[in-house]
Structure formats: C-alpha cells, structure tokens
Amino acid sequence: MNGIAQLYFSGQVPPLPTVSESDLTERAPTDWANQLSTVCPTLHSFAQEARAVLLGTSGAAVLRELPCPADFDEHQTLIHAFYCAMLPDHTLVSANGSSPYWKVTDRGGTTFSLNNTYSPAHQDAVTHDPRVPIIGLAGIQAAARGGETFLVDANEAVERLESSKQGKEALEILANVPIPHLRHSAFGAAHRVLQPVLRNGHVLWRPDLIDWQSDVVSAEIRSALDLFARSLEELRRFEVRIEPGEILIWNQSRGLLHGRYAYYGSRLLLRAWFAPVE
Numbered sequence: 591m592n593g594i595a596q597l598y599f600s601g602q603v604p605p606l607p608t609v610s611e612s613d614l615t616e617r618a619p620t621d622w623a624n625q626l627s628t629v630c631p632t633l634h635s636f637a638q639e640a641r642a643v644l645l646g647t648s649g650a651a652v653l654r655e656l657p658c659p660a661d662f663d664e665h666q667t668l669i670h671a672f673y674c675a676m677l678p679d680h681t682l683v684s685a686n687g688s689s690p691y692w693k694v695t696d697r698g699g700t701t702f703s704l705n706n707t708y709s710p711a712h713q714d715a716v717t718h719d720p721r722v723p724i725i726g727l728a729g730i731q732a733a734a735r736g737g738e739t740f741l742v743d744a745n746e747a748v749e750r751l752e753s754s755k756q757g758k759e760a761l762e763i764l765a766n767v768p769i770p771h772l773r774h775s776a777f778g779a780a781h782r783v784l785q786p787v788l789r790n791g792h793v794l795w796r797p798d799l800i801d802w803q804s805d806v807v808s809a810e811i812r813s814a815l816d817l818f819a820r821s822l823e824e825l826r827r828f829e830v831r832i833e834p835g836e837i838l839i840w841n842q843s844r845g846l847l848h849g850r851y852a853y854y855g856s857r858l859l860l861r862a863w864f865a866p867v868e
C-alpha cells in the first residue's frame with residue numbers, strides 16, 4: 591500500500607427524502623444510485639471516482655468535504671445513498687443481524703468498536719462467511735482528542751518474516767495451524783471458529799478473538815502469533831482522523847488491517863461492511 595488516496599468533494603447537495611435506519615435497505619441499492627444520479631449528479635460521479643480508487647490499485651481512500659447534515663437520519667440517508675452509488679453491486683452486511691450500520695462509539699464495551707482504548711491492527715468480520723472485503727467508516731462526531739484510525743499493509747509484515755529463519759517458521763504455523771477464535775456474541779451465539787491466520791493468500795487477523803487459553807495454542811504457536819503481532823506493530827502506518835463529513839473506505843481483502851488510537855470525549859463513526867453480491 592502506498593498510502594490512502596484523498597478525494598475531495600465539491601458541490602451542493604439538495605436534501606434527499608430522509609428515511610429511518612430500518613427502512614434504508616428496503617430499496618435496492620441500484621434504486622438509491624439512480625435517485626442520487628438524478629438529485630445530485632456531482633455526488634453520484636464522486637461516488638464513481640471513489641469506487642475506482644477503492645477497487646483499483648490503491649484499495650483505500652479518504653473522502654473529504656462531503657455534505658454533513660446536522661440531523662442524524664438525514665446524514666445517514668445521505669451516506670447510504672452515496673454508498674449505494676459507489677457499490678451498487680455489493681450488499682451491506684449487518685454486524686448484529688438487523689441494523690445495516692454499526693455505531694462505533696464508546697459504550698464501555700469489551701470490543702474495539704465499543705470502547706475508547708487503543709486498538710491494535712486487526713480485521714473486522716474475520717469469522718464471517720461469506721467474507722466481508724470492504725469497510726467504510728463515516729465520521730459523525732470526532733473525539734475531542736485522539737481516535738485517529740490507521741491502516742497497515744499486513745503483506746509487508748509477511749514479506750519481512752520471509753527474510754528470516756524464525757520468521758519463515760512462524761509463517762509456516764500461521765498458514766497451516768487452525769487457530770481457535772471465539773466469535774463474539776454480538777454476531778450471534780458465541781461459538782468457536784477454527785481457522786489459520788494466513789489462508790489462500792489472505793490474512794485473517796483478529797487477535798482479541800483468539801482463544802489464547804486453548805490447548806491448541808501451544809508455546810510454539812503462541813510465539814508465532816506474537817511474532818506476527820510484533821511485526822504488525824512495526825509497520826509504517828497511514829493515519830486518518832475521520833472528521834464529520836468524511837469517510838474512510840478500504841479493501842481489507844488486500845491485507846489491509848486497521849486500528850485506532852485511544853481517544854477522549856464523545857466520538858461516533860458509522861461503520862459499514864460490504865460484500866459483493868454473489
């Protein structure tokens with residue numbers, strides 16, 4: 591990854607008919623896309639520009655100076671219409687089985703999206719089937735201090751490990767040993783998923799879901815996982831503070847991992863997971 595492409599929108603957007611969160615997905619994405627191309631062709635073409643970057647070589651973009659209505663439902667509707675214009679051939683994957691968007695905010699929870707602590711590089715939805723390649727984080731409210739999101743390219747960590755004997759041995763384990771993960775209860779009944787960290791050229795890394803107490807995680811396997819985690823911490827980071835009216839989108843199936851610095855004060859991001867329509 592050479593960085594996060596930055597795209598700036600300019601233009602006025604007339605208000606769209608606002609719908610509540612539960613009604614957003616009642617209409618097909620192509621309907622929303624068509625509506626946006628009629629109501630606001632400039633925002634529709636900006637969505638095409640963002641799509642080209644996301645699905646092209648870069649794989650990550652921050653979109654700035656988007657309209658930022660004060661009313662939450664209006665803002666969410668606009669974000670939804672924009673996403674549909676950008677990815678009409680994708681579907682929104684719900685994290686909790688109902689809401690299409692997940693509110694990333696500090697609720698004192700144990701998972702990264704529900705607290706304000708430092709979150710190391712990881713991927714979302716690693717235990718989901720089918721896979722969730724694309725993630726969008728839309729800024730609604732930025733923290734008073736901290737909370738920058740960062741992206742790293744895990745392929746760089748793999749390349750580094752390939753250059754040493756110890757690293758090669760670790761990669762062998764990461765590619766071949768099914769690691770027990772505890773699927774979080776927010777995604778349905780809690781259960782264990784066994785999968786290697788490296789699978790078919792893809793990185794699946796969510797360290798906080800690994801069942802570190804499991805007998806499967808022997809000392810040798812633990813040190814391979816620790817070595818990978820340390821390698822990720824040493825990678826160059828591309829940091830973005832997602833302000834209101836901004837969206838960070840990236841393709842995690844390219845090996846892009848994300849994390850977040852600790853923050854203070856209220857912060858709200860709307861997270862979207864996208865999977866291609868089969």
Ligand SMILES: [Fe+2]
Nearest residue numbers: 702713714848
């Ligand atoms: Fe995450």
